[in-house]
Amino acid sequence: MKRTLFTFITYILIGCWTLSAQGIDFQKLSLEEALAKASIEKKLVFIDFYTTWCAPCKTMTKLIFPLPEVGEVYNKEFVNIKLDAEKEGLKAAKKYNVQSYPTLLFLDSQGNVVFKETGLRPVNDFIELGKNAVSAHRSELSLQRLQEEFPKRQNDASFLKIYYTKMIEYGQSPIEGINAWLKVQKEIDEDDEDMMEFLFKYKNYIVAGSKGEAILQANFDEYMDIATKKEEDELERFKVQILQNTRDLAYQTQNPDLWLTFMEGFNKLPEKFKKRGNPVEYKMTYAALLKDDQTFKILTKKYIDSLISQKSITEITETDTKEYERRAKSLENSNSPEVTRILQAYKNGMGAGSIVEDIHQKAQAYLARVDSNSEYKDIENWIAYGDQLGASSYYMDNLRADMYYKRGKVKKAINYKKQALANWPDYDKKRDTRVYELSLMEGTQKIK
Template sequence: MKKKSIALVLFLLTINLVFSQGIDFKNLKFEEALAQAKAENKLIFIDFHTEWCGPCKKLAKGPFKEPKNGEFYNKNFINLKLDAEKEGIAEAKRYKITSYPTLIFVNSDGNIVHKGIGVTNGYDMIGFGTEALNASSSKYSWAKLQEMFAEKQNDEAFLKLYIQKMEELGTDTSKGIDAWLKVQTEFKESDIQMMNFLLSKQEIYVGSKAEEIFNNNYEHYLTLATDRQKKSLNRFKNAVFLRSARYAQKSQDPELMKVVIERYKTGDYRSKSGDNLTTYTMDYYRFSKNYEAFKRLAEQYIDSLMNQKTIKKIKEEDSKYYQFYSKNKEFGKDSFTDIMLQNYKEGREANNTVKPIIETANHYFDFAQTRKEKRNLEKWVKYCYKLIPEKYSVDNLKADMLYKAGKTKKAIALKAIAIEKMPYTVKKKVNFEHELELMKANKKL
């Protein structure tokens, strides 16, 4: 009897320990998790993350560690963490995961029941999980909504509900907005209600029905708007353009990037710093898998950057900039201004030249095959070193080139130096650290 009591106490302590440690993410393959979910009649909770994703780390160190969340999720779900760039590549592709963190709940058939993107669901993990449990028995689960959406393109009431549900799930509403606008009879396109609807939505892209309605009624909307709304109307077109460019780059969507390029050619849009017609066109070629066209344009683009000014002229200008800004008492007071001052010391114009060269060269490196293309990379790296000796981003590219050439020891040493010099503002520093580990293990990058 005493032995049974001790065993029971140990069992209860073990259960309590599991719960107190937060969410217990199982070391299971996806197919194994599906089988377990079917056997236990549970949903699978999946955290899609990457090593370089800052918000993913916030969830992992915060909400996922909370005992109350652990108790709820360990009781109700089979929990998995999948790195979308490693062991979870196939599943990320299957569920079209492009943003991180993405949190999904799937049933034992592998169908999505509930979905959320970003860290906001971490503020109420139990509420988020409860929504998933409710959705699993509701006709409005994520998967069922997608199925109904495909069949109800002319159902105005459903499409409005679809937009609402997608907003609640924190997922993209753009397709729902477009479908609803094509069939809605709630108000006229020229009405103030339509203007307010368009201004309230953040997922409107170029080439959409929403953009068409806005452009057709812009002048009329100005007569209806308050002074504050007029400012929003004036910013709307360019905001939609910038949002579309970012989304096309993030999702690597060639068709959307094609429309972005068409809009940019009109000359009415301002791009974010570093983007222009050439960079958008290079993106389009890459996303379309037209790598030869990308490489030829990349060569022209980088050569044009190198020929804009002589190295001597750039250094002269940068010396003047540094002398001026180094006297500013606001610099050097904290880590952020330290980085800014370091950039000015390296050279403002030099950095503005090196950055786009290295960004483009990194993509070029992925597809470089011929001796001439490899010599191009060497030439560009050598030029960047002349502008800014020992620049970490140039070191990093050079390390990758050495590794590809079979010079592993030199590559590892230079990669480590590059990582050591990277400021904390480099968002994907952990990705480069992962590449270093791959080099040390003699694995493919």
Template sequence: MKRNVLTLAVIFLIGFLNLSAQGIEFQHISLEEALEKAKSEDKLVFIDFYTTWCAPCKSMAKNVFTLPEVGAVYNKEYINIKLDAEKEGLPAAKKYLVNSYPTYVYLNSNGNIVYKESGTRMPDDFIQLGRDAVASENSQFSLEKLQAKFPNKQDDADFLKVYFTKLLEYGQNPTEGINAWLKVQNEIEEADVDMMEFLLKYKDYILLNSKGAEILMANFDEYMDIATRKEEEELEVFKEVRLAKNTRDYAFQTKNPELWLTFMEAFNELPEKYKKRGNYLDYKITYYALLKDSKSYKKEVENYVDSLMVENTSGKTKSGAIVQDLSSKGEAYLKYADSKSDYKKLEGWVEYGYKLQSSPYLMDNLTSNLFYKKGKTKKAIEYKEKALANWPADDKKLSAKKYELEQMKKGELI
């Protein structure tokens, strides 16, 4: 009898040790369920945004998430979930502006970001991230509290400096905070070397027509006189192209059509060596998408595709590149297609793409999506399977296309 009791005690102890020595316990629930659970258990939510093709994601999952010391922090403080950013996690990835992998998003139970970081991390650093997120949520300088105060603190230079500094610490874009601070600060003379160094330090967050851009332009010659050779080069690129690039990226991130138009106007003034890296027609398409003007959007896509065909006739662009463009523009156009004439145009583009005899799986995929939107599910699945059978195994889009097939078979939206 004593031996049996002892055996049971040993088994219990081993089980307890194994349980306490686990890594992060990721729960197989939706984000909405995780938020509800976090609210009831007075915890935060940790999301690991990953993709199936991301090597650093796999490394973190194997070498960091599994460590007992990591699990001790994350299981105590968080409801932990993993979301594939190209599949079921796509809506959340868009909402929280996730565009690199892995990205770690820490939320409070209201779904607001507390902290956000990305990339491979050493175990100690990753544990500290978890602790910092908890500390920041409980602080007077929590992201949520700072963002709530920001609209009413536009004249408070001290607050604004704390604000944009904390945004950077929390993995957020500090553009609006920096611009607001520059408007009211009086601790740095605008023509001084310290201001030049400040602008260069935060050069990724200065936009066209902002206070930072105004200071840069007004004092550019003075800065060039006091700059080192390296700084001179940075200043030239900053003035000529980075302001426009920052504006483009921020306008797209914030879905701001007015800001995007500002970028487009500046694009036309760029030196030719930089303009070659962009496409004005493509930018017009994005502009109308941001405006949610479907009629103008479709018209611009049609103009773009017409220009592709002209380029092919002139031999300026390789067939493979044209098929890639037809595929991406066709998929985008399909989202707005709502008439027989729209579908007929798409069918014509697909036919043209097949004739180019390059990457036919892309046209199979577009055909599949076209059939699915028209309600012809059986045909859609047939073409999607045909596309996947020939899809390059090393293409990052492959997993997303497989997910689309799964959704089609379930009758879900893609």
């Protein structure tokens, strides 16, 4: 009896030790369920936004999340969930502007962002991140409290400086805070070297129409006089940087007015800075942001038809063959797997493959807005052209699959999606998204 009791107690102690020694307990809950549970348990929610192709995500899952010291902090303070940002977590990823992986997001029980970080984190940093999220939530400088105070304190330079600094710490955009601070600050003269250095430091957060841009324009000649040679080059590129920031912000916020501001600024740039831009593509994006589907389709058709008419298939093939021969000769002594993969891409036709990929991307957006047989015919013609190019055939098969699926021909769609996947390169991160799309198609077929 004593031995039985001893054995029973031993099992209990071993079980308790095992529980306390576990890593993060990721619960199989939706975001809504996790928020509800966090409210009841007086905790925050921790979300690991990942994708199946993300190598740092896999490293975190394998080496960081299972550690007992990590679990000790995260299981105590958070309801922990994992969301695939391209599948079941797609909606939440869009809501919280998740654009890189892993994104480590901390929310309060109302769904407000408390803390946000991205990328692979060493164990001590990751533990500290969790502790900082808890501290931020409990402090007067939590993200939620700062955002609540921001509209009320537009004339408080001290607060605004804290605000934009904390936005950066919390992984949020400080653009509004920096702009507001520059409008009211008396700390630095606008024509002073310190202001030039401030603008350089925060150059990724200065957008068109902001106070920062106005200061740069008004004092540009003064800054050039006091700048080093390196700083002169940076000043020359600053206007391009501002437009890039404006473009990125407009796209992230889906703001057509801001996108129009970017387009107008782009048109005024010196020609040497406009080489990589494409005004037609910018107009397409503007139409999409305005939800002007008709204009978007007209511009897309014009773009793809122009792309097709630029060179004959023979010219494209001959150019690709010459480029492959040149590359093969220069790399003939290398046995690296990466070099082998690159050479194979050139052998398959790098230029042709680039055109096919571009057609695929633009035609997918066109397909989402198709509402007539003539428009379906456009897509069929583009696919036929892509087939003739003979490169990256999986793109055209994928486009066929999606076209047939939209037209209700599920069986054909599944066959072409499988055919696309059979040839889709394993290294391409988009492949997992195509696998997920196939599962949705197959689910539709079962329902029918």
